[in-house]
Amino acid sequence: MKGMTLIVKRITQLMAPSIFLLGIYVVFHGHLTPGGGFAGGVLIAGSFTLLVLAYGSDEMRSEVRKWRATFFESFGIFIFWFIALLGLIQGSYLFLNIIQKGRPFHLFSAGIIPLCNIAIGIEVAAALFAIFITLAVLRIGEKL
């Protein structure tokens, strides 16, 4: 896949970071406003996808491998698994909300929910980006 015109590249340069930031915002505020780990993670993956599409996969091929999508994916889901396990380690139930709930409507509230959102955000962003590059960018047999 070839890159697109200079206008597209330039606009992408401006757009991609803001989409990325929006994604992070959505992840962090998942327990207060619409969105959450999945929506935010997909947005983050979308910002990377946009970059690769605008610049063309030929140019990005060597770059995308350095981003270590599969590593972040395993890492994110492992963190989520660990948060789930905390309750069990404590001798209580799996997925117990062990952190204090805090005051409602504040960023630091709702116990483990924001933490889970962050872990899921990392996992989903990396997973979707990995699917995208393996299917759309890399040739068959090329290692991620």
Add this chain to the structure above:
Amino acid sequence: MLMTALILLIVLMILGAIVALESKDLLSGIISLGIVGFALTIIFLILQAPDLAIVQIIIETLTLIILIAAILKTTRTDTEEEFGTKKVFIWLCGFAFIVIFFLAAMKAFQHMPEFGSKTLRMARTYIDSGLSRTGAANLVAAVILDFRGYDTLGEATVLFTSVAGVVAVLRKVGRKRK
């Protein structure tokens, strides 16, 4: 008003789906699939599900990208349809099955709680005391990460599995030759 909008949008989805399946060019078929997905996004907004609308619109875009990437790597043209006896037989069987299924669904839905009826049992608790029990103002987040967090672990695992599967399937050689 709401009902009219809903019905119009679902009819649009059905038309988009038919075009997606019947067009001779795979690329235009996939773009028609986009109509279905984006109409679904608007329906989610009408149905007061902003979380779903956000996820649906981006997942839809990614699905289209994946499908189009597959097409670009391979071919755009649809396969030739032939009209032999076997084809007619398959068509008749499929059609008969679909008609029977549809009639059964019609009959069943007359005895199902009506569209928009009251919330009961499980979800009652979520709405009444979800905020005080979990501390999350977004009740959907409260459900997916606290009340039903275990499902979400499963869901993240599905995504993990499919990435592992995609990477495994796209290996160049599977077997070592002796």
Add this chain to the structure above:
Amino acid sequence: MNLIPLFVVVPLGAAFLIPIASKIWKGVADWTATLSTAFLMAFSIFVIKFSGETILYNVGGWKPIGNIPIGIAMVMDGLTIIMLLIVNVVGFFATLYSINYMSHYTDKVKYYTLFLLMIAGLNGVVVSGDIFNLFVFLEITSIASYALVAYGVEAEELEASFKYQILGGIGSAFILLGIAIFYQLTRTLNLADAAVVFANIGQNPALIFLSILFLVGFSIKAALMPFHAWLPDAHPSAPAPISAMLSGVVIKVLGVYALVRIFFNVFGIELIPHTMVIFLVLGTVSMVIGSFLALGQSDFKRLLAYSSISQIGYVLFAFGLGTPLGYLGGLFHLINHAALKSLLFLNSGAVVYSTDTREMGKLGGVSKKMPITGATSLIGSLSISGLPPFGGFWSKLIIILAAVEKGYYILAGVAVFTSIVTIAYYMKAQRMVFFGKLSDVTKKIKEAPILMCISMVALAVICIGLGILLIPYFKKELLDPAVKVIEGGIQYSKMVLGD
């Protein structure tokens, strides 16, 4: 019992850890997989001592409010324990076998990740007491097995996997649509709670529509006769340990277990008219046609795959009889078949490992060169053909006796006849593959590596030993509680949620 979730979180954790840890050391995948499945096997044997009880575990500590569950529940009762045993015992030996066998394939790390995810999914389906949770774990298992079927990435395997995915996708779609209607009808997702609501609703066309959706969806997953098209392609194409898991465990857990749980414990057999008749018809058709199709095969693994359809038919037939003796026979046959079919698939894998072919015409005299493989496969074949004193004989005997007891003489005759056909095709396979003259292919082969032999011998010992499950002491511990769960029908909700 506060540790039920370990059945799911241990394999999941191992699967998530393997891709990270193997960046440092490649051999970690073998060890992690073996240790975690060994732990699961030990743990599943340990939980047998709870088999008489029904244990409810509320994930997240969300206790039911006034008998209405608000979180996800895990339930462990007699039926669950039997399924857990099957999954984890076969899973362990398949892992042990994989260590040598998978050295013929590339990228072992991905293989173990997917394999452990599949085991986690199976355990998740079995311990789940929530319909949507069951679906999520069913999808994990399905997706992992789609990828594993195509693991060799050769034309045939990819094609089989595509077919499997399309039919499996239709099945999943039916189940998910069913769950939507389930929720609209009951406003709950908990199986035990739903049983109460369904009993209150009474007979309703919507309920019948729902039951048809579930029946079609889970029958596709179980590969019952009109919905079997994917199985004869998918099972032979997979690597041997995966074939063993698919035939031995996956179709039983995703198909038969889910059907039995939903139709017997949630809907109740009185509520849906003709449940038993439908089970009997599906079972009989699969049993008879599957065995005849198996008779005509020239590919060893394909023969085994068709035989799986036939034996699953036996199991469903037994459940369809609707008597305690029938349930006992069905469950016992399910256990037997899990052990011996996984053994036979592992044998076929050992043959393929040494000779690189599955065509029975090209093989011959394998027993002379590979005595362990030959002997264990003879045990498996004799057991599945229903010759005494192996487990397979007793389970088929119980099923036939149950049919006679119920007064279905013709069906009992059909079951006996199918059993004779089974003997015929297994004798054919034995004669063409393991006995007779050495062919060009089999002249220079050696016995399979040691770990493969160990897992085959262990499964063969289990096959011989399964008969002891019918001795009253063991029967009381393992089979009777499960039969009681099925027989109890919608009493399930009382057992889980209390009065």
Add this chain to the structure above:
Amino acid sequence: MIVFILAIILFLVGLYGVLVKRNLIKMAIGLVIMEYSINLFFGLVGFREGGTAPIITKGLSESAVLVDPLPQALVLTAIVIGLGTTALLVSIAVRIFEKYNTFDIRKIRKLRG
């Protein structure tokens, strides 16, 4: 009730695509349509007459009706599962094309039965 029926019609259109079409990509599109129709169905199941989105804000009055959050959570799961299956299906289809140079299922019948 009419919306439920329309959702089922969409489901059947997808099913028709999977059962009758002979092109691998068309079959994948059919499965995607089936998934969408089920998500739509779940969305409809969760809706409440006159409801607002299930997000509690400070100014929300006591009498406000919220739509059911549970089906929305389920759809979220279902959407992600759908993407996972589609990705795997498409990657297998791409591999099949690489081996046979066609998407036509009739021309790639190596397997019997």
